[in-house]
Amino acid sequence: MTAHVVADERLDEDAVPGRLPGGPGRIAFEIDARHNGPLGTRAASAQYVVDGLPLWVDWHIHPVSLAHWPSDSTVVFDRHGITRTPATLSEYLNRGEHEPASPNTLDDHEAMRLALVPIAGKQLARRSPEAARTIEFLGGRADGDHLASLRELLNQFEHLGRSDSFAAGHAYVDLLETLPPRLSR
Template sequence: MTSTPPAPRLADLRERWLSAVIAALQGDAKVAGVALVGSLGAGRADDWSDVDLLVVVEDLDDYAVPGRLPQGPGRLAFEIDARHNGPRGTRAISAQYVVEDLPLWVDWHLHPVSLANWPSDSSVIFDRRGIAPTPATLSEYLNRGEHEPATPKTDDEHDAMRLALIPIAAKQVARQSPDAARTIEYLGGDHTADQLSALDELLNQFEHLGRADSLAAGRAYVELLRGAIR
């Protein structure tokens, strides 16, 4: 049985980013509560895990705008409206930050107090309003009822997202997940080729976008992966 190779630098960057962002959210009186969700919240994260945060706010419209959320010790390289990933009345933003030249993917789930519960597989960081827990898992919680409609995206936005998702494919390669080939194919790469070579070629394909931060961070991540699996 094979195991996922360690990547302690990724875990360290993630934890330092989280520490700074949580401190910023705790210092914001308009934030009613925050929980870790996804693999971190459920206690099954590894060094390669990304960040999923459920942020409960008093005024949803104040937060679901570009650049509103704390960036931590990094810089924002990409963000996109992902409200279609949640029920009506909520918002979601997917973002890539570059922390010490490596990418960190964060899915922000933004919910108003009136619609909020803590999913059963979340880890509550703080709660100022006594928000009730729910027996529903995060997946069940996000898929309840009718979803928010997706916002239209331009071709450039789709390409920028595919570039930002290359490290997600690399993470799947590190875990030897069958999802890696499917993600590489979705991103426009050759899923039948050597996976590291396919990731390199994908990065080359997106050079024309002029998104230097995402491109350099993607290359650094693939090189980290290459060293980890040798």
């Protein structure tokens, strides 16, 4: 998770896809995810491609008037002198009411599924019990060879024309195949 604090009057201007802060690599996919933040804040999710591999970043954009650093966060740069809250990140983001979800297109939904395939791969590498559920959520087979299922999922999204995200997903699965078998299954 990455926090970005902006002037109150610039919240809506700075928190839309296409206006995310620059980062490593290039953005392959971004989506408005405001429903993931409390009222008065914004959120966006983006997949960057760095050296041919995918990097997922959840951006939380907060106006200065509502910004606090969660107790379990590491502040890298703060030009506003924002105070720390005793709440953890999860507690801070889940407090009160949330922003309503913005409407996304079918293409956005499918591109999001493509961008999440490497997340399922990361879960496999970490031996997370969530991996099978994520693969199933994305429309893949949760039983059997998980890496083969991830490849099948990726190939289902080739028609989207998102070549950067597609190639990065395949490069990540290729990398996973180099792990010892017990880590990748």
